[in-house]
Structure formats: structure tokens, C-alpha cells
Amino acid sequence: MKRYGYICLWFLFFFGYSSAMGAADQWGTGSLMIIVERENSSVVVVDSLKHEILGRISDLGVLHHASISFSQDARYAYIISRDGWLSKLDLLTLERVAKVKVGDSSIGLTVTQDNRYIAVSNYKPAVVKIIDAETFEDVAAIPVEREVNGETVPSRVVGMVDAPGNLLVFSLMDADGIWVVDAGSSDFPVIKKYWDIGKMPYDALLTPDGRYYIAGLYHSRHLAMLDLWELDKTKEIDLNNPNKKTAKMAVRKVPHLGGWSMAGGLFFAPVVAEARLPVYRSGSFELIKSISLAGMPMFAMASPDGRHVWVNFSGQNHRLVQVIDVATLEVVKTFDIGDRVFNMEFSPKGAYVYISSYKDNKVVVIAANKLQIIKKFDVNTPSGIFSTIRAHISGL
Structure with missing residues (x-):
């Protein structure tokens, strides 16, 4: 009996030690950063606790x-490529x-709030594709179009988000519209359409x-806002500079990377x-200030605590990032x-900011x-950076 006890202890020690050794090579998924390697057809997965x-x-x-x-x-x-391939990546094994x-x-995607489906927005064809998140089977295709003078005009789809109530909301680039889809119904009906x-x-x-x-x-010199509590009509948020007319919008944005933000009861x-x-x-979306910057802003991203807004630029000052103090609405740091x-992303709880320098490969x-x-x-x-904290944020 005594000898049997020694053998049991030996087994416990050996297998416990082996298990611990194996665990050292593993990680959780709650603090990962997924960085797109734009010209490499790949993504890099980073542990934001160790910065490794x-x-x-x-092959994405x-x-x-x-x-x-x-x-x-x-x-x-789930990553959508520009040429229309949707891939499912296991973040524990680092395999597709x-x-x-x-x-x-294709240009964007989101996961429905019940976690059952992936909705993909396309430029071509003009449809929203619904894919089963578990089986990756094709579930539905929602045609996106508008009747104009008796003619059907297809539209590219942009701004796809998941919203409370298991809704999908997206915009029609070529039809000046916003649609709302009920993702909780098996036939994915469009329940609201807003035009012009x-x-x-x-x-x-x-x-x-x-x-x-x-x-x-x-x-247009305004933003279009839809109140999802009311779902009655869209409203305009004026972008005009009180000192001069705002120019027409130019093609400067990169879809679905978080261009604008809310912090401290303010919208940037x-x-x-x-x-x-x-x-x-x-x-109220009343304009209270315009903050002068070093260049033309691309993204304005608020830290999770709402203390700062970080801004990067297109054009001549694309090397810079400026930090705005939300309490004073002044620039307090320039990097x-x-x-x-190309992009910025906060680690969970906002302790760190990851910033991609595309041409310097860092x-x-x-x-x-x-x-x-x-x-x-x-x-x-490196281009887009995506934290796994997005798994728990509506609209991402």
C-alpha cells in the first residue's frame, strides 16, 4: 500500500509538472491585439500584457x-478581405x-448580437451576406438597391454595425440611405429604410x-444621425465651421476602423x-468647439477612460499623432x-495604445x-489594429 502511494504521488508530480509546462505555452484571448499586415496577406497576433x-x-x-x-x-x-474572402481564425491555435x-x-462585417451570424457588407455584388458563425454556411443575401425613376439602382454597402435588439444597421453609399435589419428573424427582414x-x-x-x-x-456638410430608440427619422449634425464654409468631403476615411468617438459627454x-x-x-449634438490640429485628421479615438482623444492624420503630417485632453479640449502631446x-487601438482598459507605422514596418x-x-x-x-475587447462592444 505504501509503495502504491509513492507511485500515485509520482504520477501526480509528473503529469502536474507536464501540464504546467504546457500551460506556459498557452494564453487567454481577452488581451490580444490582431494587427493586419496589409501587403503580406496575413495578421500578427500580439499579447498586449507582455507586448509580444x-x-x-x-493566406487571408x-x-x-x-x-x-x-x-x-x-x-x-472573423476577417473580411477586400477580394471577398471571409476567414475564421482560432485565436488559441493561431490557425484559420x-x-x-x-x-x-467586400468592405466590412459585424457579428450579430446573438453571436449566431456574421453580416458582411459588399461593394460588389450589392448585397449583405449573412453567414452562420459556427458552420460558415451561407444563410441569406439581402439585396441592397433603390428604385429611381422606375429603375433599380444597386448600392455599395458601408457602415455595417450590430445594434441592441439584435439589429443590423448599415448605409447605402450609392443610394443616400440607411437600412435597419431584424437579425432575430430567420428571413432577416429590412424593417426600416431611410432615404436622402x-x-x-x-x-x-x-x-x-x-x-x-x-x-x-x-x-454633404453634415453627418446623418439615427436614434435607434425612436427609429422615426434621421437628423443632421452640422459640420460647418462657424468662421467659414466647410469644404465638400474628400475621400480620406478608411472604413470601420473607428474614425470618431465619444468621451466625457462629448462627440468628436x-x-x-x-x-x-x-x-x-x-x-443635443450642439457644436461647442473646433480644436485646431497639426493637419487633416483621419481618426479621433477616445481612451476607454474618456480622459484623452488621440488623433492621427492624412496628408503631409501623416507621421504625427496628437493627444487631446478632454477636460480642457486642448492638445497636450504630439508624437x-x-x-x-495608419491606425491606433487601445489595449483592454486603455493602459496602452498600439499605433501602426505602415511604411516604416513597425x-x-x-x-x-x-x-x-x-x-x-x-x-x-501594418495597417488596421483590432483588440479582442471589441468582442464586447456593440457596433464593432
């Missing part, structure tokens, strides 16, 4: 303007586990509380082709990150509260 690259997943298609959404348990990342063709030219919201929507966001859907417009909306950041009071800053990590660069690491042509 865990691995790379390749054309990744210009690639978007990523996550399953609610953050186990899987499913792949399906959903279009010829402004000229040529290009992207949209959902406010953090899930109430307001706000679309940007290429050729970059104006294309002008070196300023308009600030609106949330709810020179590197050639062609990602820069900044301690958000100290406003200090703490690390740089090599990534091949």
Missing part, C-alpha cells in the same frame, strides 16, 4: 481596408479554421450606449480636408510615430497615462 508577438496567420486574401470582428467569447476572429467566398469586393440622408455615405459608427447610429457623408468628429476637430455636446501612421506601443513610448516592434506593412 505570439504568431502569424497567413487582399487585406486593403480589411476589417475584423470577434465572437463574443473572443475565441474567434474556416473560409468562404462572400463577394467580389445626405450625399454619399462612406462609413458610420454606433455610439457606445448603442443608441445613435451616425453616418459620415462624402459630399474629424472634418475631412480641414485641420480641426469639431466637438459636440452628446445628446512623431513614423512614416504613414508598431509603436505607448503607455497611455504617462504619454511615453515604451516599445517598438517589427511588423510587415
